Amino acid sequence: MTTTAAPRGLVAELTRAQTRLLTGGVLLGTLGVASTLVQPQLVAHLIEAVGRHEPVALLITLLAVLFVADAALSATQGCLIGRAGENIVRDARVLLSGRVLRADLSYLNTQRQGDVHTRLVGDTALMKIALTQSLAQILLNGLIVLGGVVMMALIDVWLLLVTVGCLGVASVASIGVARGLRRAALVNRTDTGEFGADLQRVLAALPTVKAAGAEGREEDRLAARADKVRRSGNRVTVLNALFSPVLNVGLQASLAAVMGIGMARVATGSLSVAEFTAFTMYLFYLVSPLVLVFLSLGTYQQGRAAVQRVDELAGIPQEDTPVPAAAAGPGATPGKAGDLAPPAPKGGHPAVEFRDVRFGYGDRPVLDAVSFTVPRRGLTALVGVSGAGKTTVFQLIERFYRPGRGAVLLDGKDIAHLSTAEIRGGVGYVQQDSAAMRGTLRENIVYAAPEATEADIEEAVELAGLTDVVAALPDGLDTPLGDHGIGLSGGQRQRLCVARALLQKPAVILLDEATAHLDSEAEAALRDSLRRIARRCAVVAIAHRISTVVEADRIVVLDDGRVRAVGTHPQLIRDDALYGRLAAAQFADGARASAAAEAATGVPSGQPTVGVAG
Numbered sequence: 001m002t003t004t005a006a007p008r009g010l011v012a013e014l015t016r017a018q019t020r021l022l023t024g025g026v027l028l029g030t031l032g033v034a035s036t037l038v039q040p041q042l043v044a045h046l047i048e049a050v051g052r053h054e055p056v057a058l059l060i061t062l063l064a065v066l067f068v069a070d071a072a073l074s075a076t077q078g079c080l081i082g083r084a085g086e087n088i089v090r091d092a093r094v095l096l097s098g099r100v101l102r103a104d105l106s107y108l109n110t111q112r113q114g115d116v117h118t119r120l121v122g123d124t125a126l127m128k129i130a131l132t133q134s135l136a137q138i139l140l141n142g143l144i145v146l147g148g149v150v151m152m153a154l155i156d157v158w159l160l161l162v163t164v165g166c167l168g169v170a171s172v173a174s175i176g177v178a179r180g181l182r183r184a185a186l187v188n189r190t191d192t193g194e195f196g197a198d199l200q201r202v203l204a205a206l207p208t209v210k211a212a213g214a215e216g217r218e219e220d221r222l223a224a225r226a227d228k229v230r231r232s233g234n235r236v237t238v239l240n241a242l243f244s245p246v247l248n249v250g251l252q253a254s255l256a257a258v259m260g261i262g263m264a265r266v267a268t269g270s271l272s273v274a275e276f277t278a279f280t281m282y283l284f285y286l287v288s289p290l291v292l293v294f295l296s297l298g299t300y301q302q303g304r305a306a307v308q309r310v311d312e313l314a315g316i317p318q319e320d321t322p323v324p325a326a327a328a329g330p331g332a333t334p335g336k337a338g339d340l341a342p343p344a345p346k347g348g349h350p351a352v353e354f355r356d357v358r359f360g361y362g363d364r365p366v367l368d369a370v371s372f373t374v375p376r377r378g379l380t381a382l383v384g385v386s387g388a389g390k391t392t393v394f395q396l397i398e399r400f401y402r403p404g405r406g407a408v409l410l411d412g413k414d415i416a417h418l419s420t421a422e423i424r425g426g427v428g429y430v431q432q433d434s435a436a437m438r439g440t441l442r443e444n445i446v447y448a449a450p451e452a453t454e455a456d457i458e459e460a461v462e463l464a465g466l467t468d469v470v471a472a473l474p475d476g477l478d479t480p481l482g483d484h485g486i487g488l489s490g491g492q493r494q495r496l497c498v499a500r501a502l503l504q505k506p507a508v509i510l511l512d513e514a515t516a517h518l519d520s521e522a523e524a525a526l527r528d529s530l531r532r533i534a535r536r537c538a539v540v541a542i543a544h545r546i547s548t549v550v551e552a553d554r555i556v557v558l559d560d561g562r563v564r565a566v567g568t569h570p571q572l573i574r575d576d577a578l579y580g581r582l583a584a585a586q587f588a589d590g591a592r593a594s595a596a597a598e599a600a601t602g603v604p605s606g607q608p609t610v611g612v613a614g
């Protein structure tokens, strides 16, 4: 995932927000370290006191208190650091979810959903461990190691130098392994993301996979992906496993050296038994923290790979904020009512206006010099062959994408200067793939207008022709639906989406082939509803059925990304050859309609003339 204008260091920012908990944890941990480091000294005193036949009860009590305090401090610091970690992961997930939800569609469409999912769920968890537990382990155990080394130096510098010599070589080797581990972990996380992406793709299209008999092929593909994860995971495992042995060799060597040299010095009297015991104790106390430092270093390096992936996700381009009117290009209309806005024409601005719009997905031109208006009331039909750019027109009205040239206006305002809420609150959009979600029918219908009253819901259900469907369901509006609205037919799902759009009480309703899945009876009912809806607001419909188009007050004919003609059905049948062909051939009941048009206009539809209406 490559991003543009990524805000640097989101993770660092989230970690800073937990400074109090983290500092508290580190302070308590440091106290624990101090108590650990004092213990060998106390033991040395104890040995000397025993040798001198002095009372030792106080020393023993003190040691016991230190043991208990050590355990309590360690537990408390673990809790504080753990809480900070949970807060960081929660904040990261909330923030990332928001950024994904508000991401620029043109960018998000290029990303694999599964990878986004892996970053949001898996990488955030890994990142938490790296930023809290691992860092705390490195810091606190590092302090023990450092303190232990100082104490050992105070006891016997030469003995310490022997120890450090043996451990130094092992440490340098371990750091090399840690670096390799970070690289390997990044590859492994990426591979895991790819597996997730493929799995999500297959699950989303499971009926298609089954219908195509492609289960085996998909299984092989997933197996190949899983194997890639295994291979990079194995590399991580090997590097991880190398840590302890590399370090252990050093530790064992130093222990052997300390024992040999130390005992020789005790024999010559240059080192007391108490000092030798304390030194050996420090060495033993060092072993586990040192191993933990290096192991945590490994986890931390893996976590850094996750941090990088989380930071990248945080940097995905967001839907543009409104462009200030001053920055608008020539021909653009100011966004806010009041500023420089041209006076509204009699009867108000058109509900939608395209002014000389050019647009392409990436470098591929799709619309060019598109200009047309949609009146505030009535039905406008958008027709054209498949791929002409009809759905793209809707996506520009929703500002899922921005035009490269020209402007799209809603109620006279250039949508470039409106917020997404202002645009989408006023536009109801029933898409080609009508989306229903898991939840009850009611939850699905009120999705865009959660505050809707019962009366509003009833009206929307009735207008969308869903009344009979709801009545036939066991729990009516409270009947639960499965994922993607499983439990409803395609046509019922479409009507559900129409009801959802209506409930928003929008000024404009966009219907993308909303009648495609309906049988003639249901379609006739919906057409009747559309007529009623079109009395209150602007309805723009992309319809392949001539029956819907014939009724339209205005038809915009798109051809290869350009507006070819605008008019009513009889006008277009008379004037536009392409429309005539579409009406005759492409529309399901075209022949009947053409005959009807012929009867109405007296113009034979078989010999259309090309005409471009304004």
Ligand SMILES: Nc1ncnc2c1ncn2[C@@H]1O[C@H](COP(=O)(O)OP(=O)(O)OP(=O)(O)O)[C@@H](O)[C@H]1O
Residues within 6 Å of the ligand: 109, 361, 366, 384, 385, 386, 387, 388, 389, 390, 391, 392, 393
């Ligand atoms: N997200 C996208 N990325 C790249 N190209 C796209 C994208 N969406 C659509 N296109 C291309 O843009 C062109 C217009 O597509 P659009 O969906 O607007 O056509 P349409 O007229 O609605 O077609 P249909 O009637 O088949 O739905 C097509 O060539 C299509 O391949």
